[in-house]
Amino acid sequence: MGGKPTAPGVAIALALLLTTPVLAGCIGDAGQSAETASTPDSEAADEAEDWARPLPDDVTGIEHLTQVEDVEAAGGLWTEGDYAYVSGQNTGFYVVDLTTPNEPEVVGEIKDQFTRDVEMLHDGNRSVVVTAASGGGMVFIDVTEPTQPEVVGEALGGGEGNVHNANVVPGTDLVYNSRSVDTPGVDIVNASNPDDPEHVATFNDLTCHDITFSAEDDRAYCAGVRETQIWDISDPEDPDVLTRIYNPFMHVHHWATVTNGGDLLVIGDEFGGSTDAAAGCYATADNPTDDHTVSDPYGAVWFYDISDESQPVPLGWVAPELPANNVPPTPCTAHFGEILPNQDKMVIGWRAAGTYVVDFSDPSAPELVDHVTPVGDNWETRYHNGYVFSGDTDRGMDVFVPTGS
Secondary structure (H helix, E strand, C coil): CECCCCCHHHHHHHHHHHHCCCCCCCCCCCCCCCECCCCCCHHHHHHHHHHCCCCCCCEEEEEEEEECCCCCCCCCEEEECCEEEEECECCCEEEEECCCCCCCEEEEEECCCCECEEEEEEECCEEEEEEECECCCEEEEECCCCCCCEEEEEECCCCCCCECEEEECCCCCEEEEECCCCCCCEEEEECCCCCCCEEEEEECCCCCCEEEEEHHHCEEEEECECCEEEEECCCCCCCEEEEEECCCCCCCEEEEEECCCCCEEEEEECHHHHCCCCCCCECCCCCCCCCCCCCCECCCEEEEECCCCCCCEEEEEECCECCCCCCCCCCCCCCEEEECCCCCEEEEECECCCEEEEECCCCCCCEEEEEECCCCCEEEEEEECCEEEEEECCCEEEEEEEEEC
């Protein structure tokens, strides 16, 4: 399901959007492929091979394997080596041993620490998780010994601003803070000493909701709520905004990433800010829970040709139907996902709509090839070692198996 909407007015406007380049400098009204952290060390990668399964050459489906016990709730998660590092929202922070994928086990936790996003920073022989703790700042947790996670430092706390998502610049000790809808600006934190990280700069004329990277191209992609930006980060302490993408059909530019080739940009629209976004996802006239009379691209994932960064071209969009049991309304909108290696496919959490596999081999007509629903409220979906893992605000954490030929 995807492409152009069928309502006459919307169809005309979207047709213009899909045939007119979005030029650099266009600003709208306020409102992993890409790497998001430093590369895992080789020792951790070697250990993880013991339980890895091959990814099908052509992923055409996805199956639920198990729910992880003792993870009360989850949001963002980071998978590396034999472990998943899971934000538990108000329930704390968890380290999950993945070496028995059908029976993952919580081996470490911190119960009194709010976390909503997780990334990894390698500091010499130490592995340090960087978490976003909203008004609680940016928190650094030493997980070198996964069974004994320990908070070792913090930045941007004490009312310095909202820390919505923390984004580690690949190959550096720098962490960008995405403030989301807080005051404009992106904080840059030097974490060369994670025990005493330092706020070194703030830049930009808007706040990002999330930032991903293409390290080999010195590029960063800021999903900035009202627009998406492409940055040159050849000097990561002083990024340069190259391109602004405005799309009148997107409510919240929530997450942006490039595909393996680097010429296709994927942007997720978080319809309604993941509040009571029952009208998100793909609106259909015959759905009894939907007030809309036609199909509109709400809560969708969009695809842009960025082979010429100065003139990004929108190609198409895709979104699922509203869940039939979405009463009372719960968020039904694109959230966080990941590109599968060496395929024009991605896995993504669509909140109440479940976990999806998207085929974008033709980005002008992307397809939903399979999904698992209902599961709960899928916040983030990640691929690792032949499996798919999700952070779910209702269920905690789930494990899935990609299927295909």
